[in-house]
Amino acid sequence: MKKLNKAAVLGTTAILSGLIGASGALAQVDVITVTAQKREQTLQEAPVSVAAVTGEQIEQSQIRDAADLQTLVPSLRVAEFATSTNTEFNLRGIGTSSFNPGLEPSVGVFIDGVYRPRSGSAINDLISIERVEVIRGPQSTLFGRNTPAGVVSIITQQPEYEFGYVGELTIGNNNTHIARASVTGPINSTMALRLDGSMHQSDGYIDVVDGRDANNRSRHTFRGQLLWNPGDNTEVRIIADYGGIDENCCAAPFAFYDPIDQAALVGLGGTAVPADPEGGDRIAIDGDLNTQLSTSGLSAEVNHDFETFTFTSITAVRRYDEDQLFDADFSDLDLVSLRHIENRYDSFTQEFRVTSTGDNFMDWMGGAFYYNNRLHFSNSTPYGADARNFFDAASAADPTAQQLISAFGLPPGSGGVDLLEFFLNMNQAAGVGNFVPLASGNAALPTTPAEGFIATSHGLILEDYQYDTEAWSVFGQLDFHLTDRFTLTLGGRYSDESKEMVTTIDQPDPMSAFSFVDLARDLRLVTPTTCDPTLFPIIGGDACAYLVPALLAQAGVPIDPTQPLSEAQARMAALNPLLGFSAFQNFEPVSAADFPTSRTDTNFSGNIILSYDVSDTLNLYGSYATGFKPGGFNVSTNAAFTGVFEFEEEISRSFEIGAKGSLFDNRMVYAIAYFNQEIEDFQTNNFVGNGFALENAGSIEVSGIEFEGQWSPVDNLLFTGGFTYLIDSKYGDYEFAPCPDTYVDGSGVWDAGDPAFALCEPGNERTNDAGVTALxxxxxxxDRGNSELVGSLTATLTTPLNNGWEIDWRGEMTYVSEFQHTTSQDPRPFATQDAFTLYNASVTIGSDSDSWAVQFWGRNIFDEDYTKGGFPSVGYLGASYNAYPGDPQTYGVTLRIRG
Structure with a gap:
């Protein structure tokens, strides 16, 4: 039979898998076979933009997991935020946050043809990899799930009918120990087996002041495969895998302390590790940063050759089980109790595909895909025992509040929560209040809870979601070979998606249940003229004067005492001592009834490709494609901040032209492409102080140029490289975007009068489409703040030695231009990562038959400091900021044997 999965498949563009291993660089670049379009084609025949990384390159570059792949694929960005499993895949500046399980990724991840519903399930170490294909742009036809930004497809090595083994042991700094093993061979004349395993342990590179460490590695992966050829035309491949992670990752030290936060932190006995705008390597926490994850799956792929076509079936079941305990306030005070998240899903996928044998005027492919996913997600993040004291200490410096605290004779050190409770208790005892209509109606003043306004029984006690997805699609593609050199490709997919959700919410937070603007209109300064003088300290002023009107009159601001205060008057920050205390409001009122229970999306997407072979060494192509990602539910109580409990489907449209070719007798191969992509109703997830608010961002527009190539100027020397340059990456429409953080007094982190943030100034509140009024x-x-330019370059020189030995000298460089951390475009310097360059190097000594090798390697060898991202600090009143540091210098030695 025809081999259905060629061992020689190496990838498609030109980074192109350099065809260099321990045996040395080749004088010419061999013809590369590709499967990015689900059939075997040469590199020049494949009119798609795809980068490939081979197993040899993964070994040479010491690539451990998907996050390391960006070293060799400039258009791919992969970053871990908060935990090892919160990993965001980004292609051409387009990706989806992993902080909300209601979101499906814009970049789909497939392993051996099986879709991974959440990116976290693809994060474990890569073992026995044949190749990794990174296919860019909307993938609307050939892959199981329709993805608007692209696909990362990981293909592992198959069992072989000859006995073979690979063993690898690595020792490195940070107490790194990695062991890998693989063995393959025949069971009988029709069956072959492969067993793979990996163990990875290393200490963390961030020191905790109590002697622990963070950002460690502790993971393992096992895979077993059975290959069965019951006849000449049939092949069955069964794969079972299991992976586990138990890591304390990922810490985000302070990049900036707001003075009010730092003073309160230190005043209450906390540790303020010096802020480091470059990410830092020390942190003070009193809880865990632990994630425990187990993933497992079983898949069966059947291929059968008929006379004119091949039938393929891929059936898979997968389980994902994650448990997080996370100190979300990143301090050694108990401001926010440990965030406890449980995230579990069970998925089933089935794909059927029929593919013509090729070499016809019209080649064709068609199929159907079914997907069922049952997700259970729960989160508990209540206030900590120190939250009340911290809020009081942090707000004690407010000068207007201190004047009132002094006037009422409250104890020294009293703060905003004390003052609020005193006002309410005073008004309640005097029987006054509710004389001026509130903005929300004639509601009475709130009553102080018996436990106070901030207590450990408040906050997010529990949010629980059962979120089920069922989807099916049918797809097809036709290739018309109009001439020997000119091909027209038409493809399409119809998708139907249904989602159902059952929600349970327990989120008591009386502090967040009212408006400080409205409250200030009703609060009175109770005096003995009309109120019981034995209940309250004696103060000057009018009898039972309203708080804010009295302060306005004292300041000489004209008011009409017979009319309610205007919104602008009630919001005057300098005269409303309560307005700044809105920073206490971390958990907006929300109930399970606010969340939808079901929705259905249907879509037809497709592509058109024109490909022309100018010569045997040059191919030109142009394509237009659409992509689709279904809408869904906001699986977070943070939906209350924007009022968006249900988000709409995401639609992408992409135009691309490209060229692929070779020069100098095939010593140089290259691929260059221009792309222009627009996504409507882009699903974005923005940080809002204590969590993330998910919404549709109108539209985004991205265009740019990609180049990848390899060049072997002389025997045994190979250069590979590439870059992605974004000509444009902007919001086409984003009317209700988040504002940057603000200080406790209501002023922003931006310069006053900056037109870029004029709408974020108090008094400019607007009402979004969901009916929420806010800034x-x-x-x-x-501009969206993505890196404008990302590029990489590698060089490998092979030097033959005596006795059948050789040395490979390898250097790698990756350049990343500046990028912003936040969607809100926080203008402070530490919220933007400046351009940086990372360098890797290795020296490998081994046999020219590849039977053994010793590799000395280093990554980030100059120990460059950089950050992966950042966010406004959780649980604080001021504009403090935390940042995730990039991986530091690592180095070690690897011993590898192969037989």
Whole structure:
């Protein structure tokens, strides 16, 4: 039979898998076979933009997991945020946050043809990899799930009918120990087996002040495969895998302390590790940063050759079981109790595909895909025991509040929560209040809870979601070979998606249940003229004067005492001592009834490709494609901040032209492409102080140029490289974007009068489409803050030695231009990562038959400091900021044997 999965498949563009292993660089670049379009084609025949990394390159570059792949694929960015499993895949500046399980990724991850519903399930170490294909742009036809930004497809090595083994042991700094093993061979004349295993342990590179460490590695992966050829035309491949992670990752030290936060932190006995704008390597926490994850799956792929076509079936079941305990306030005070997240899903996928044998005027492919996913997610993040004292200490410096605290004779050190409770208790005891209509109606003043306004029984006690997805699609593609050199490709997919959700919410937070603007209109300064003088300290002023009107009158601001205060008057920050205390409001009122229970999306997506072979060494192509990602539910109580409990489907449209070719008798191969992509209703997830708010961001527009190539100027020397340059990456429409953080007095982190943040100034509140009135910025037409240029370059020189030995000398460089951490475009310097360059190097000594090798390697060898991202600090009143540091210098030695 025809081999259905060629061992020689290496990838498609030109980074192109350099065809260099321990046996040395080749004088010419061999013809590369590709499967990015689900059939075997040469590199020049495949009119798609795809980068490939081979197993040999993974070994040479010491690539451990998917996050390391960006070293060799410039258009791919992979970063871990908060935990090892919160990993975001990003292609051409387009990706989806992994902080909300209601979101499906814009970049789909497939392993051996099986879709991984959440990116976290693809994070364990890579073992026995044949190749990794990174296919860019909307994938609307050939892959099981429709993805609007692209696909990362990982293909592992198959069992072989000859006995073979690989053993690898690595020792490195940070107490790194890695062991890998693989063995393959025949069971009988029709069956072959492969067993793979990996164990990875290393200490963390961030020191905790109590002697622990963070950002460690502790993971293992096992895989077993059975290959069965019951006849000449049939092949069956069964794969079972299991992976586990138990890691304390990922710490985010302080990049900036707001003075009020730092003073309160230290004043209450906490540790303020010096802030480091470059990420830092020390942190003070009193809880865990632990994630425990187990993933497992079983798949069966059947291929059968008929006379004119091949039938393929891929059936898979997968389980994902994650448990997080996370100190979300990143301090050694108990401001926010440990965030406890449980995230579990069970998925089933079935794909059927029929593919013509090729070499016809019209080649064709068609199929159907079924997907069922049952997700259970729960989160508990209540206030900590120190939250009340911290809020009081942090707000004690407010000068207007201190004047009132002094006037009422409250104890020294009293703060905003004390003052609020005193006001309410005073008004309640005097029987006054509710004389001026509130904005929300004639509601009475709130009553102070018996436990106070901030207590450990408040906050997010529990959010629990049972979120089920069922989807099916049918797809097809036709290749018309109009001439020997000119091909027209038409493809399409119809998708149907249904989602159902059952929600349970327990989130008591009386502090967040009212408006400080409205409250200030009703609060009175109770005096003995009309109120019981034995209940309250004696103060000057009018009898039972309203708080804010009295302060306005004292300041000479004209008011009409017979009319309710205007919104602008009630919001005057300098005269409303309560307004700044809105920073206490971390858990907006929300109930299970606010969340939808079901939705259905249908879509037809497709592509058109024109490909022309100018010569045997040059191919030109142009393509237009659409992509689709279904809408869904906001699986987070943070939905209350924006009012968006259900988000809409994401639609992408992409135009691309490209060229692939070779020069100098095939010593140089290259691929270059221009792309222009627009995504409507882009699903974005933005940080809002204590969590993330998910919404549709109108539209984004991205265009740029990609180049990848390899060049072997002389025997045994190979250069590979590539870059992605974004000509444009902007919001086409984003009217209700988040504003940057603000200080406790209501002023922003931006310079007063900065037109970029004019809409974020108090008094400019707007009402979004969901009916929520708040401060929103308008980012329409503005740059999204992605890196403009990302590029990589590698060089490998092979030097033959005597006695059948050789040395490979390898150097790697990756350049990343500046990028912003936050969607809100926080203008402070530490919220933008400056351009940086990382260097890797290795020296490998081994046999020219590849039977053994010793590799000395280093990554980030110059120990460059950089950050992966950042966010406004959780649980604080001021504008403090935390940042995730990039991986530091690592080095070690690897011993590898192969037989």
């Amino acid at each position: 929103f910025n308008d980012l329409t037409g503005r």
